[in-house]
Amino acid sequence: MARVTMADVAREAGVSTMTVSNVLNERLPVNEPTRARVMAAVAALGYEVNLTARHLRAGRTDTVAFIVPSFHDYFGEIADKIAPLIEADGRHLVLERTSASPEHEMAALSVARLQYYDGVLLSVAGLDRDQLDRVRTPKPIVLLGERDVPDRFNHVRLANEEGARLATAHMIEHGSRRILALGCTFDTAHMMSSDRRAGWERALRDAGLDVDARHVVPVSTYTSAAGRDALLDVIASGLPFDGVFAVTDVIALGAIAALAESGLRVPVDVQLAGFDNLDMANFVPPGLTSVDADHEGVAETAVGLLRRQMAGWTGPAEHVVAPVSLVVRGSTRGGA
Amino acid sequence: MARVTMADVAREAGVSTMTVSNVLNERLPVNEPTRARVMAAVAALGYEVNLTARHLRAGRTDTVAFIVPSFHDYFGEIADKIAPLIEADGRHLVLERTSASPEHEMAALSVARLQYYDGVLLSVAGLDRDQLDRVRTPKPIVLLGERDVPDRFNHVRLANEEGARLATAHMIEHGSRRILALGCTFDTAHMMSSDRRAGWERALRDAGLDVDARHVVPVSTYTSAAGRDALLDVIASGLPFDGVFAVTDVIALGAIAALAESGLRVPVDVQLAGFDNLDMANFVPPGLTSVDADHEGVAETAVGLLRRQMAGWTGPAEHVVAPVSLVVRGSTRGGA
DNA sequence: AAGCCGCATTTTATCGATAATATGACGGCA
């Protein structure tokens, strides 16, 4: 089971290892008869290059990492969009996960691990600005996600506030007056949900409605189960409401379950809108109105920024806010 | 930006590189004063080990790959179960995807790429038995998935036929007589859907019902959209049915959409059951009855087999069939 | 006092490839 090395191929073909290397990498020209002998030896021995050795010497892995909090849902969908873009450049995408804990995220960012990659896309979930500021890596890196990040990093995030405003305004326009912000929070440390709360709030103010703090309903985790439980608690408390803006589609799905269990009809009794426009939003009856985060566009932007850095660009970092739009479906009254 | 190497640390601490290595890896004992100087130098210079160099020399990466057809849904959920098990051994999990095409899968399996990992979990989607037989890798590897594989590979798959039988029998028991097999096929090359069709068929025969080939409804891809379209076609054709066994939950979700659009009530007019018991099955009203594939158990079994190989075991490969069970929810009439 | 042992540390060789440089053969030209 001893691995076949370039030296074995060289011996078999009666040439030096450099000639083998030159044949395989087409760096220096090699005469046709020699090349043929080398190729024959490669085939006969079943030689394959040792990528680790190449990396150590040549400093290139042709591999890009996408580091995510979890492999689930949103990140899985984004990753499937990113992969073909990376592969189009002849590189390879791998996913790592951080469990959304700051320690894991720091570990994934340790310079040691980053060395395996030519570039890194990092979906920031657990790290705050100060922690990120401590990350000193010479590798090309692009951050994704709804946190505040140091200026020196390239960063792509969504128009969170605008998305939430759109969704909420749409429900107001179609008659809702007491709209819950499910999964939102006043805690500014968690930017995604506080930005989205801000958008919800702005829509209410724009419409001249007042903002009731009881309508901001936090969740324990960003899961459907937590969303359902939180909404069931609200229903049990008797607090009246006629609309729900869920901070993500995953939480909106939990809300759908809670409303169905409680006999509240969507959209007749309660309108509902989510955020992310996951694939399932199309199919869960009556169709989930959702803010479309344009995964495809986010993926292209992020990969574009990364590609530029990998090509040697060293200009100032960019901070892109990806536009959002509202996809209206049956869970709100504007739908067909 | 020149990287700090072990030699830099050694110079700073006034020792040899081997002493630095011994301090960091705790291989040979080092006197306390020396160790302290080394640690101080490491901290002062911000040294981090070069994992590529370590790999080349020591032949170990402490990394395991899970190679999947896509990052979506089922695979994302499984991966989230596998990751902690790998991490428990002090190793690291990364995901690669193959796009379910045989070429990509072969590329991911090329010995070259496998060298990056200490072990590989491969979810077989595109490769048939012959192609797999050509894969000659010295690395520990465990296959997952519903295909037929060569004996020499460790393999974990689900009790597909039994799961389909359970789901179908359950719907028969609660009154369905014409049950579609949505996403199933007679094509034996695709073992997952033909095995599940066999289970559906057996349940029908066990109940003394006859098997109507028109009830086997193929889908173009394993997506919700394809499931919905296929079922809408059936409905439009006028073929009567009162139950749907969907080959996966993702397809079942498409079926839910199609039924809702067509004004058919679940479970009153049509009962519906899926396969995989994805998280969303809990939340989509009225709750999706589904065959639970025991992700947790599958993950543990697969990682156990892999761990054994990585520890040096060379005994015969095992072929494990993971048991399944039916989780009854509101989409069938046995539910609460 | 010579010899031996255990311990801490250093030296040497190596993993497998490749960049940079060197060699050598051959043809052209004066």
Added chain:
DNA sequence: TGCCGTCATATTATCGATAAAATGCGGCTT
């Protein structure tokens, strides 16, 4: 005939770490 340039191929040095063997030194035995 002798010198030079060109092209193909070979040598050498190196990437950064680590396994294995070597060194050196104080203490203990007899």
